[in-house]
Amino acid sequence: MKRCDWAEHATPLMQQYHDNEWGRPEHDQQKLFELLCLETYQAGLSWQTVLNKRAAFNEDFYNYDVAKVAAMTATDMDRLLQDARIIRHRQKLAATINNAQVIQNWPAGSTYSAWLWSFVDDKPIRQAWQSAAEIPTTNELAKRVSKAMKARGFKFVGPTTIYSYLQAAGLINDHLADCDWAPEN
Numbered sequence: 001m002k003r004c005d006w007a008e009h010a011t012p013l014m015q016q017y018h019d020n021e022w023g024r025p026e027h028d029q030q031k032l033f034e035l036l037c038l039e040t041y042q043a044g045l046s047w048q049t050v051l052n053k054r055a056a057f058n059e060d061f062y063n064y065d066v067a068k069v070a071a072m073t074a075t076d077m078d079r080l081l082q083d084a085r086i087i088r089h090r091q092k093l094a095a096t097i098n099n100a101q102v103i104q105n106w107p108a109g110s111t112y113s114a115w116l117w118s119f120v121d122d123k124p125i126r127q128a129w130q131s132a133a134e135i136p137t138t139n140e141l142a143k144r145v146s147k148a149m150k151a152r153g154f155k156f157v158g159p160t161t162i163y164s165y166l167q168a169a170g171l172i173n174d175h176l177a178d179c180d181w182a183p184e185n
Helices: 014-020 029-042 049-060 066-070 074-081 090-104 112-118 140-152 159-168
Strands: none
Touching: 014 049, 029 049, 029 066, 029 090, 029 112, 049 074, 074 090, 090 140, 140 159
16 A cells, blocks of 8 residues: 555554544544644654654643643643653643643633634645645645634644644645545545
8 A cells, every 4th residue: 555655664653643643634622632732742853753752641641631631730740841751841741731721711602623623614625745745844724723823822833833733633634646545545
């Protein structure tokens, strides 16, 4: 089977992520929160590093239960900073807690998931690039979403991070045109 260039000769963990998660439309708020957190951890690092530490992050952040993460304290932060199994970047870890609080305090009558998907009218954008070299690191949609997220109080949500997030959550489907995991295949 043919995968996207970046996953074709990758580790089994990367291939599993490509085959089972990346680019698939995700609407579950807890899963969207997890993906957002993982993308913030990845800033400046390799995705492989993040995937290698994913199980420990899930454990430390209560499987990304928004309410539990939003309630984390300075004592929890001290514990996280001592855990060598995760990426111990104070600002990224603080952003996780902050972003959970933003989602936890979402205005009544809407959800974070519905808000996020409204940027694409609840329909994934399919780009069907021919090679990984064509895939941009950001675009106008990511810039708009990033700006809107910052206005709502989210942290560590620059346009490049958000573009990756939109790909991961399936709002933008950047599986290559000849990838067997592309939606039309």
